[in-house]
Amino acid sequence: MSTYAILTEAHDLKYLGINQIHTLPSDKDVWEFVPTKVDKIIRVNGIVLDKNSTEIKGIGKGFIYYKGTFTERAAIIISSDRNVYDEVDKSKSAVIRDYSSRMSFSKIGAKISLSTPTIPDFGIAALFKKSDQKYWRFNCPHCGCCQHMEWEKNVDFDFKKYICRKCHLELTPETIRSGRWEAKYPGRNISGYWIPQMIATYRTAKDLIKELEDAEDEQYFYNFILGLEYLNPESQISAGLILKNLIAEKNDEKDCVIGVDVQLRELYVIVGNEKGIFGIAKLEDGPGKDKWDRLAELVEVYEGRYVVIDAHYDTNSVLKFAKRFPYKVYMNWYKEDPKKIAIIRFGDEGKFTDKPKEFEEEIKVLTDRNRIIDALIDDLRKGKKIKFNFQRGDMRIDELISHVKKIYSRTVTDKVGEEHREWASLGQDDFFHALIYFKIALEKKLRYEE
Ligand SMILES: [Zn+2]
Secondary structure (H helix, E strand, O other): HHHHHHHHHHHHHHOOHHHHHHHHEEEEEEEEEEEHHHHHHHHHOOOOOOOOOOOOOEEEEEEEEEEEEEOOOOOOOOOOOOOEEEEEHOHHHHHHHHHHHHHHHOOOOOOEEEEEOOOOOHHHHHHHHOOEEEEEEEEOOOOOOOEEEEHHHEEOOOEEEEEEEOOEEEEOOOHHHOOOEOOHHHHHHHEEEOOOOOOOOOOHHHHHHHHHHHHOHHHHHHHHOOOOOOOOOOHHOOHHHHHOOEEEOOOOOOOOEEEEEOOOOOEEEEEOOOOOOEEEEEHHHHHHHOOHHHHHHHHHHHHEEEEEEEEOOOHHHHHHHHOOOOOOEEEEEEEOOOOOOOOOEOOOOOOOOOOOOOOHHHOOEEOOOOHHHHHHHHHHHOOOOOEEEOOOOOOOHHHHHHHHHOOOEEEEOOOOOOOOEEEEEOOOOOHHHHHHHHHOOOOOHHHHHH
């Protein structure tokens, strides 16, 4: 698919003179990809360039830029007619968004995304889901059934061959090659293709079964051989971690702390103390009272000593709320300690700057996102610090669990090409973050008491 992209780009540079940006995950990838693939294809096709470096190929006013997405340097300020995002799942999505905005003034404005999928609802898998979803479909010569290849349905694992999903007779490479692309949702404005190795007929069922046997893990086989998203259950936080910390005792509801995640319409709130969490609530705007008024009521009713609120989403509203409860409400930002020492840094404890402290600086909390999640999981695993005064089957606990299960760990490559583990999200996870803010608030209270 990369070769297809290079040929298309080179052709349209020469004959249409359009501007194009081709991204790869890192600068290192650009330095490998361009000399070994792009330069060769341009050379053997006899295309003469006016400008020729690793990063830029140009003819007249047209150009192709090759760019990494993990780079300190700012994205280039140029307008583009077509962008190709290669290895989307390994690329930095914020930078891809930035490059997409470079096409606002183009009459063409085409985007091509290519990738091996990784996990569900992420990167190329999310795009394919939104697309018209083209599958390579063919008819069985024995029973006429129209179908596309699926691992569970079209493989005879005993005789190691491809079979019709309906009549179970053998499918030959000729039958598979006789197919055509058919969209599951014709008319959608993203054109998507699913290309598993099962339709590359130079690879036999026997080859792929061997790949599965030799694969280090199922993730590899699903992603690279079948072209399917895959989520390893071990990379998720299990429901058991919450359930094992449920306790029957009733909470005295004294000396409470509160964690709050902020969304457009709701506030996700967790209330509790050292003995346990007894409140899990979603606050919405209501008649005469908005969600912030309702949070203020909660803070007053439970005499919340420390309240930690997510500051990313709606900083101004949070600051306004913090002024209603001076030095009770702290504003949390996810930000790593550059010295990698502290997981949580409180503005009223240490110095972020040499300037005299203003209110806003004093109530600021900076938390290392990955490490606080690790610490929370550690607490839950060891059964310390975080308890829940809830019974099994309570709807609020079930909702918290459904948010917790959206969090999973994955390995990402940074700008210098090093691999790191990080926590990412598959969707609605607001109560999980409220739980983290609760932990930060509890931490603050324990420090104060010391
Ligand atoms: Zn058949």
